[in-house]
Amino acid sequence: MRPLARFLSVLLLPSLTVHSFTPSPIFVRHRSYFFSSFTQSTIETSNNNQINNATQILQSYDASQQQFIASDGNQGMGGGLSAYNHIRSLDPSTRTSLREAILTLVNQAHTEREADSSQGRIMLGICASNAPEALAGLKSYVTSLSLPRGMLHGMDIDGVPIPIEDLGSVYIKYSTGGAMTFSDIRKSRRGFDALWRPGDALLETYDGDFRGVYLNVELRDGVFRQFGVLPTDLFMEEDDDDW
Template sequence: MKTGEWDREKLRTSILTLASSADRTLLGFCAGSPESALEALKSWIPSLGLPKGLLMGLDLGGQPVDTSSWTGAYIKYNTGGATTFEDIRASKIGFASLWKPGDALIEEYAGDYRGVYFTPELGDDVFRQYGVLPEDLWLND
């Protein structure tokens, strides 16, 4: 999905406004290949001023995962995470909450959607999810 320059700037401004107000931001990248998913991740994160963490899912037991047969890739990104034992207990999901802010997970994706899901949590208990936004929103400058 491509947008015109006027639309692109308006969309960027809206996303930046929401991201700067968010307590936590989740992003979901649905792409046609691992390479395009990574390109989107690498453009969105610094453009929004979000933390960069670990990318998991490209190795299994220290051995690289062969992604050459993947027909799509999904990256789940999260600025939240539990970093203390108090946070782990409060999350009620145990050690699965050990993700650090900025960590991401890539996996094979067989869906038809392409683009980015943007979910800012503003601390008011209202669920907001915007998508499917252009993967290339922060490219072509």
């Protein structure tokens, strides 16, 4: 090809334009929504799995305790002494698993209660041979689980303190609280017990043979979660502060 013809052919070639892709605002919003929804769904699934696993650990503990009570001859009133023997037989790894499972459920209850004060109720029932043991157990659970502290009732008669040594075996009922209005009371079906302030506890004398802690965690999924008896010293730490 002659130089002039080659020059003209180059001039006549169609020009090439490179276009950069700029996503539309709608695409960006949809993509952000997709990833946000996906992330939220993943978090919820993981959280549900943790709650289910924690529930299964504590349910398995209860089942193993019942089996132990039967094999131990069902000693004491209702098998209470055998239940205590089971608690004494627990190895460190089992105690660690119990602590972690309890913390998982209680943390979920805290989250639900922060969103709605009538939800996520946590109750403890502590059976002990004496008041100091029961109070030490209550204090360790409340502190380790970041539970609210309220009033302790039952340590006096008409304002006159009862000597601790006169109490004997005791039972302490603790609750993070419940409904605060009559409408909420009717919905809760718990009567005036729902008026407990967060962290209130009641100490009573107890003539049973069980020793340990009953734990009840109410979550919005409606699953019944009451476990025990658990070791009173499961969260025990040296602490000289008063209740």
